[in-house]
Amino acid sequence: MRFTFVGFGLLASSVAAAIKQAKLPTVVRAVSSPATLARAKELGLADEFYGYDEIKDWVPGSDVILLCAPILHILKTIENLSQMDLSLLDAQKQILVSDIGSTKVEICKAGAKLPKPFVFVGSHPMAGSEKRTLEYNDPSIFENAYWFVCPPEGVDESVYKPLLNLISFVGANAVVFPPEHHDRTMAWVSHMPQMLSSTLAASMPERLVKPNYQHYAGRAFRDMTRIAASGWNMWHDIAVTNRDQTVLALKEVRAGIDKTVEAMESLKVVCDGKPAGDDCSAALETVFKAGNDGRASLFAPGRNAAAAFSEITVPLKDVPGALLQVLQPLADNNLNIRDIELMKVRENIAGTLLLAFKTPEEARRAMQILLQLGYDVKER
Known part of the structure; x- marks a missing residue:
């Protein structure tokens, strides 16, 4: 088997490291920039090395091509594959093309247009780090993580079995999902939280920042703003390819914040150690209890891979x-x-x-x- 990784950053190099660690009879092809390829060779993470523009060399002979670049680069690579000279390929040999992009609708639409012998099946591993390069490769990074697989309607599982085998090999849990469901779900559980975290960190008022009082932040604020350190380049691509669903999720959260504000404003303040009137905390209590239930639902037995x-x-x-x-x-x-x-x-x-x-x-x-x-x- 020849696995070709187009873009050899953290996730691609982590899969490659797992393959090398297990000494599988697999040829790993790395497609990336000259500096990254040189480092991949030093680390022994791949067997063959190609530049992005050497598409006539790294496509023929590939059994599986995994596109591991940012989303817009993935879309461009799919376009390049669709335009290449098909006479260079064995028409009788299927080439499975997949990706690790964080949104799926636009990528799967583009992939569906690839001509034979290409077969495109979108995918997305729920794994990663704020570290982006192969220097931080981790063979166990996919352990117990969800890995979404979005095959075209009607495609038999046997067609993308090599991808499922790879997912199982690295210790991830494959979830077959329509691309529309994927993007709708990720908007809520991934893309909207990123926007909220960035907004929270960006909205610290001058009365806090000027005297450097933000340094007194406890674990809650630090945890909620951790992903605000994420790089803009990757999130630009996610934002433009899943804009509508993420905006919808943000509006739904905004409605929830409005309810919490109303509940807070209805509270009776304490004066001289005594409540100034009847206790009006029922509305806020409702918010907290709903939050308890929502949080608990993330870890329902048998449903959450990380909770296994x-x-x-x-x-x-x-x-x-x-x-x-x-x-x-x-x-x-x-x-x-x-x-x-x-x-x-x-x-x-x-x-x-x-x-x-x-x-x-x-x-x-x-x-x-x-x-x-x-x-x-x-x-x-």
């Missing part, structure tokens, strides 16, 4: 080596930690370590080990 991990919590002391004292015994017992988070960290106050394992059995083994060492371990 078995998690435990371990209180830590604020002393040098505290993390190592927890992690080393688990490593010595060949337990593989799939995710880790240090929560509730304050200077001179104990933090809580969240550890995630692939199976409940691994989590129970970890608990037994740490309980024997005197830690107050709990299932999450």
